[in-house]
Amino acid sequence: MSRCSSALSASHGVMAYATCQRTHEMGLRIALGALPAQVLSLILRQGLIMVSAGLLAGIVGALLVTRLLASFLFNTTATDPLTFGAVVLLLTLVAAAAVSIPARRAASTDPIAALHNE
Secondary structure (H helix, E strand, O other): OOHHHHHHHOOOHHHHHHHHHOHHHHHHHHHOOOOHHHHHHHHHHHHHHHHHHHHHHHHHHHHHOHHHHHHHOOOOOOOOHHHHHHHHHHHHHHHHHHHHHHHHHHHOOOHHHHHHHO
């Protein structure tokens, strides 16, 4: 079983798999002089762009089904901005934590081993 396929069992599977598929690229970047902090910020930025797109789609979807959900809510309105903000903040923090694990792994890629595997 390869390193990439074993990463799918983790909760951060999508980013871990995408990052693992780019191991050769990360090794090449580091071999050509990229700092680990630059690789880390590259992976974090790409992951958080995907998270932002998902959050935007989720907010739009939630606003579209507010009438349906209104009957299930107690002590809050269906479009309560505090609730929406808290959920967005919580999901952003969880996603950032999930993205940071494969980003740190990519930043610590050994360029010799990454280039040798290909």
